[in-house]
Amino acid sequence: MSLSDALLDVRPLRTSPVFRRLLFGRTVSVLGSFMTMVTVLYQVWDMTHSAFWSGAVGVAQAVPMVGVSLFAGAWADRVDRRRLYLTGTVGSAVCSVLLAVQGFAGHAPVAVVLVLVAVQTSFAALGAPAAGVFVPRLLPKDQVAAGLALQQVSGQAMMLVGPAVAGLVLGWWGIGVCYLLDALSFALSFYGAYGLPALPPEGAKSRPGIHGVLDGLRFLVGHRVVRGALVTDLAATLLSMPTSLFPLVNEERFGGDPRTLGLFLSALAVGGVAATAFSGPVTRLARPGPVMLCASACWGVGLFLFGLTTSAWLGLGLLTLAGAADALAVLSRTTIVQTRTPDALLGRVTAAETIVGQAGPHLGNLRGGLVAGWSSGATALIAGGLMCLAAVTAVGVTTPELRAAGAAAPGEPPATAPTGP
Structure with missing residues (x-):
């Protein structure tokens, strides 16, 4: 077996310009999301110096993810998945802009920050089930696993890079700039998905x-x-x-x-x-x-x-x-x-x-x-x-x-x- 056979299968990047654009936008957005995760933890700790409030950040992220996801999945099986994903992306970007505004203007109360985090997580949970259909609908069956591997390795790389970049930006420019960069990353994610074709469910639509x-x-x-x-x-x-x-x-x-x-x-x-x-x-x-x-x-x-x-x-x-x-x-x-x-x-x-x-x-x-x-x-x-x-x-x-x-x-x-x- 040659080295090229052992390495990550990159056929989807060669054969699908739409997938390339989608992967680029998603990768940048994941980088921004990890920056925001670190920034929220830093801001909440800096404001409260409380392990309770730091733990509340995880609750603000986990509860909406679980509570919204199943109903969002049913919604994604009734409508155009592309449009639903774009809606979730826009909502997440707006939350990042609001976080940036409070960061530039002076710290908002910690409860406000957590509410914004919860709302942003809800929009992410809205878009995630819709995004789940993109790869199998865009790529041939024999390239689906390779496309998923490309998404996974890009996400893991951003998981390594994102916290380090957040630390540098926080040290140089502060929390407002971190949140603003995340908002800009959602713009690139929007660009990556905007060129997708309409992706309505194939078969019977979900019951409401x-x-x-x-x-x-x-x-x-x-x-x-x-x-x-x-x-x-x-x-x-x-x-x-x-x-x-x-x-x-x-x-x-x-x-x-x-x-x-x-x-x-x-x-x-x-x-x-x-x-x-x-x-x-x-x-x-x-x-x-x-x-x-x-x-x-x-x-x-x-x-x-x-x-x-x-x-x-x-x-x-x-x-x-x-x-x-x-x-x-x-x-x-x-x-x-x-x-x-x-x-x-x-x-x-x-x-x-x-x-x-x-x-x-x-x-x-x-x-x-x-x-x-x-x-x-x-x-x-x-x-x-x-x-x-x-x-x-x-x-x-x-x-x-x-x-x-x-x-x-x-x-x-x-x-x-x-x-x-």
């Missing part, structure tokens, strides 16, 4: 309100491959998310050196970027089901071994491998969702996937903190890794359809959207 949401949930319960992918992801993050344990493990094992803690946090991201950059064989293989199961199991094993090690360098290596496994699992999960879901349901299923991807890590960090409080950080890591491995094994054993799942669903009857009365 709660009925449409329930139709989507019934599909998730009934489709064993998609359900298995989401359950696998939720098990991996809920049972073994390690981030909240890093400070404690660093204190227990490595003397509390802040440089070691920073490297722990970076190692997962470095592994993720590297794995996605060399994901060509995985995306060309077109077998996301087995890849997801193996990668999720490796995530659990990596964290189990990290809990056992007393060597900082070996620990960093294990975290890098765990980050690589996580990136491949996420890429496989997204590929399964976007290639195995009927277009008429894709908005709702993407919304459920977003909730799993957002809520799972938060709850997993909470679980890890509670277990560590009763025992130790190392014990929480070891137990979490073993539980993750057991849960992934159970899903694999009980879901043979997921073990055999390819992106194009060979041999499986086409999934159909439920129809209402």
